[in-house]
Amino acid sequence: MKNKVIVIGAGIGGMTSALLLASKGYDITIIEKNNAAGGRMRRIYHNECVFDAGPSLITMPFILQDFIQSLGFGKQLSDYIDLLPIHPICHYKWSDSSSLDFYTDKKSMHKALQEFSGSNSIQEFEFYLAHAQKVYSATKDVFLFNPFDGFLEFFKTKNLPLLPQLPLLRFTKGFHDHNASYFSDKKLIQLFDRFATYNGSSPYKAPATLMVIPYIEWNYGGWYPKGGIYSIAETYLQLCNELGISIIYDTEVKKIHCNNGRAESVETSSGTLLKADYIISNSDVYHTRTKLLGRNSEKMPDLSSSGFVILLAMKKNPFSMKHHTVLFSDDYQREFHEIFMEEIPPQNMTVYISVSSITDASQAQGEKENWFILVNTPSNSLNMQWNNDEQHFYAEKIFKQIDKYYPEFEAYIDGEPRYISPKHFSEDFNATGGSLYGSSSNSMFSAFLRPKNRDTKIKNLFYCGGSSHPGGGIPLVILSGQFAAKAIMESKNL
Numbered sequence: 001m002k003n004k005v006i007v008i009g010a011g012i013g014g015m016t017s018a019l020l021l022a023s024k025g026y027d028i029t030i031i032e033k034n035n036a037a038g039g040r041m042r043r044i045y046h047n048e049c050v051f052d053a054g055p056s057l058i059t060m061p062f063i064l065q066d067f068i069q070s071l072g073f074g075k076q077l078s079d080y081i082d083l084l085p086i087h088p089i090c091h092y093k094w095s096d097s098s099s100l101d102f103y104t105d106k107k108s109m110h111k112a113l114q115e116f117s118g119s120n121s122i123q124e125f126e127f128y129l130a131h132a133q134k135v136y137s138a139t140k141d142v143f144l145f146n147p148f149d150g151f152l153e154f155f156k157t158k159n160l161p162l163l164p165q166l167p168l169l170r171f172t173k174g175f176h177d178h179n180a181s182y183f184s185d186k187k188l189i190q191l192f193d194r195f196a197t198y199n200g201s202s203p204y205k206a207p208a209t210l211m212v213i214p215y216i217e218w219n220y221g222g223w224y225p226k227g228g229i230y231s232i233a234e235t236y237l238q239l240c241n242e243l244g245i246s247i248i249y250d251t252e253v254k255k256i257h258c259n260n261g262r263a264e265s266v267e268t269s270s271g272t273l274l275k276a277d278y279i280i281s282n283s284d285v286y287h288t289r290t291k292l293l294g295r296n297s298e299k300m301p302d303l304s305s306s307g308f309v310i311l312l313a314m315k316k317n318p319f320s321m322k323h324h325t326v327l328f329s330d331d332y333q334r335e336f337h338e339i340f341m342e343e344i345p346p347q348n349m350t351v352y353i354s355v356s357s358i359t360d361a362s363q364a365q366g367e368k369e370n371w372f373i374l375v376n377t378p379s380n381s382l383n384m385q386w387n388n389d390e391q392h393f394y395a396e397k398i399f400k401q402i403d404k405y406y407p408e409f410e411a412y413i414d415g416e417p418r419y420i421s422p423k424h425f426s427e428d429f430n431a432t433g434g435s436l437y438g439s440s441s442n443s444m445f446s447a448f449l450r451p452k453n454r455d456t457k458i459k460n461l462f463y464c465g466g467s468s469h470p471g472g473g474i475p476l477v478i479l480s481g482q483f484a485a486k487a488i489m490e491s492k493n494l
C-alpha cells in the first residue's frame, strides 16, 4: 500500500514537497485553507490590471529549474515558463534627485557606478563581491543546500573545511558596518544595506554574512516569468494534476492529533478527521506548534518584517518607470529603528515599486501600468488595527512620499487603490504577526534557531516553507520543500 502523506497548505513550499513525494509514488493530499494555491504567491485582478501581490522578483532560478528536472518527467522549466531576465534589475532613487541603475552585467554596472560615484566605487564594488563570493562558496552547502543540524554541523567531517574560513564570514560584525567598511559613498552603503530586507531583516541588526544576498543577485540575476510570477504556482498546479495530487481547498486544518510521539490524523474546519502516515506542515511553524499541536509554551520567533502593499492601476504617465524601483528614505537607520525597535510603520519610508507591465504588456490593459507598491512595516505592529481608516491614512503618507520623487503622480491613478496590510497577511495565510518571510536573520544565531524540517517531538511530522530551514523567499522555500520530502523518503517505519 502507498504511504499516505497529508500536506497542510498549498504554498510553494508545500507543493514542492507534495510534487517530489508524488513523483516517488507516495499518496498525497494537500489541505489548503484558501480557495487557491500558491499562498503568499498570489495573483489579484484589479482595475483592468493583473498584480502579483506577493513576490515580484525571482532569484537563483536554477533552484526551480533543477527541481522541475528532478521530478523525472524529462521536462524542463522552460517547457512551462518563459523566464525573462530583468535589466536593470532595480532603479534606485534618492530624494536629492540622484539615481542609480543596478545591473548584473559588469560593463553596464561599472559604467553606472563610474557616473554615480567615480572610479573608486568600482573597485570597492569588486572587492565587496569578491569577499561575498568566498563567503557564499564556503557557506552554501552548510546553510542553504542541505538540511541543517544547527551547531552539530561544525562537527561533521564534511564541514571541516569551513572552520578556517569562519573569520571571513564576519558573523559578529553587523551587515551595515560591513557595507560601510567597503563603500565610501553613503548612498552605496544604503543600497547594499537594503539587501537585508530580502529576507525581512534589518541591516543594523543582521550579521555581515548577509553579504551573500547581493552576491547571489549579482551572480544569478533577477528574473520574471512571462505571464507573471504566479505562472510558477500555475505550473506547480499543472504538475500536481499530472501526478494525481489531490488538493482540498477552502478547508483549514485545525488540529494535528498525536499519540505516543506520532501524528495520526488532522482535523479540518469541516470536522473531518483525515489519517496519514506522514504529515508535512507548510503552515507557519509557530502557528503549527501553538494552534495545531497545542504547545502553548512555544517561544515566538524573532519575526521578519511585514509589509503594507498598495495595488494601483496607473494611466499613461511621464515617469518612465523601470520594472523595479526603490525610492530611498533620507534616514534609513531611523526607518529600521521604527520597524524593529519601536514596532510602528515607518513615518519617512522607503518605497518599493514593481511595475511588471513594463516587461510584460499582458499585465495591464491598453497603456495602463500595474504599480505594486510595498513598504516594510513591523510584524505584530503595536497599536495598529489596520482597519480601513488606518490603511487609508498610511497610504496617504506613502503617496506623499512618492510625490517627492514623482511630482503629481496621484493625477495618474486610475480607479481606487487596493490595500493589503500585515493583518491580511496574518489572516489570509496564518502568517505569524503578518510576517512576510517567517523569522528574521537579525542575529548571528538566526540560522541556528530557525526550526529544522522535522519536528523535535513528533517523529512523523515535518516542516517546509519560509518559517523553517533554510528560510523565506521563493528559492529557499523550494529547497525547504525538498528537504521535508527527502526526510520522509529517508525515514523508515516511523
Ligand SMILES: Cc1cc2nc3c(=O)[nH]c(=O)nc-3n(C[C@H](O)[C@H](O)[C@H](O)COP(=O)(O)OP(=O)(O)OC[C@H]3O[C@@H](n4cnc5c(N)ncnc54)[C@H](O)[C@@H]3O)c2cc1C
Pocket: 008, 009, 010, 011, 012, 013, 014, 031, 032, 033, 034, 037, 038, 039, 040, 041, 053, 054, 055, 056, 057, 058, 059, 251, 252, 253, 254, 282, 283, 284, 307, 309, 374, 425, 428, 429, 430, 431, 436, 437, 464, 465, 466, 467, 472, 473, 474, 475, 477
Ligand atoms: C508582499 C510580499 C513580497 C514578497 N517578495 C518576494 C520576492 O520578491 N521574492 C521572493 O523570493 N520572495 C518574496 N516574498 C516571500 C515569498 O512569497 C515567501 O517566502 C513564500 O511564498 C512562502 O511560501 P511558503 O510555502 O513558505 O508559505 P505560504 O506561501 O504562506 O503558503 C502556506 C500555505 O498554507 C496555507 N495554510 C496555512 N495554515 C493552514 C492551515 N491551518 N490549514 C490549511 N492551510 C493552511 C496558507 O493559506 C498558504 O496557502 C514575498 C512575500 C510577500 C508577502
